[in-house]
Amino acid sequence: MAEIYAYIPHSSGVADDTALEFPVAAGKIEPGASVTAIVTGSGADLDKVAESLTSAYKEVIKIDNEALAYPNAEIIRKVLCNIVPKGAIFLAANDTFGMDLAPGLSIKLDAAFAADVVDFEGIDGGSTLKLVRQELGGAVSTHVTCDISSGAVITIRPGVFAPAEEAEKAAGGSVTDKSGEAGDLSVKRRFLEIVEAEAGDVDITKSDVLVSVGRGIEGEENIEIAEELAEAMNAVVSCSRPIVDAKWLEKSRQVGTSGQTVKPKVYMAMGISGSFQHLGGLKGNPFIVAVNKNPKAPIFQVADVGIVEDILEFMPELTEKIKEL
8 A cells, every 4th residue: 555645735723725635636546545644834823733634634744843834845845855754655736835845855755756637547566656637738638657666746736636525534533743853954045024915906815706707708898798797696706817917907806826816615717728827726626617618628627517608608698697587
């Protein structure tokens, strides 16, 4: 049975949503496999998040040190080299922090590296892991074999593995404090400060329903169509990066790794292709409705409901139907 470890990001004592996705991913790597969670930080918030993870993980390793109060990948790489055993499979989210952490860690552990994985097809022959990645902005899925005889460091696209139901994830685990094994935490890079983004006219992070538009909106004059639909749904208009780059909407409305992280209950993806940078801003497993005239758009792979249609024709019709109801 493969040894699998996962690094769990957290903030203010709350684990990132990917914490509940890693056990599901581990089951796809090898049925029945369990995964050990690793959390780093300092103080009461770390204790709180570590304890919360025991419902999903049989073992949670906690490393408490003031130097780890802010997630600096350079420091955490050093810690993980002392904690993760040789030959193990290590999982991290394919987000900004994970992309900083994982490549260098694979070199330090002399392990294979695979980035932005969207699915696993299991282990073949005991040392070959079959996995799936996406290329060309999600237009092509590539099936990759990875030699894990010396271990592997893998980043997983957030949101591609649906979290397990409560009954399935009741692990009844325990917390192991390995703070004394952290090792030398001296580094050249240090944390200075967090600069908060400027507030916009609306806060999309607080909305339960978002009508989000992408390239399919075609022109600034068509933003009004999305606003009419959002008004009918008591929702807020958000967007993907190309809309902000074109200056059709302000930066505060952008969803994605370079924009806002949102946790709506319903996400209407209108004319959005569904790149991992955009989907990286979606948390909380929302109900996703995707409308795109390209039937091969990657967004359909994560959508709960997918509709192949031109949004400029679809949105006015939906608005009218909602008004009738």
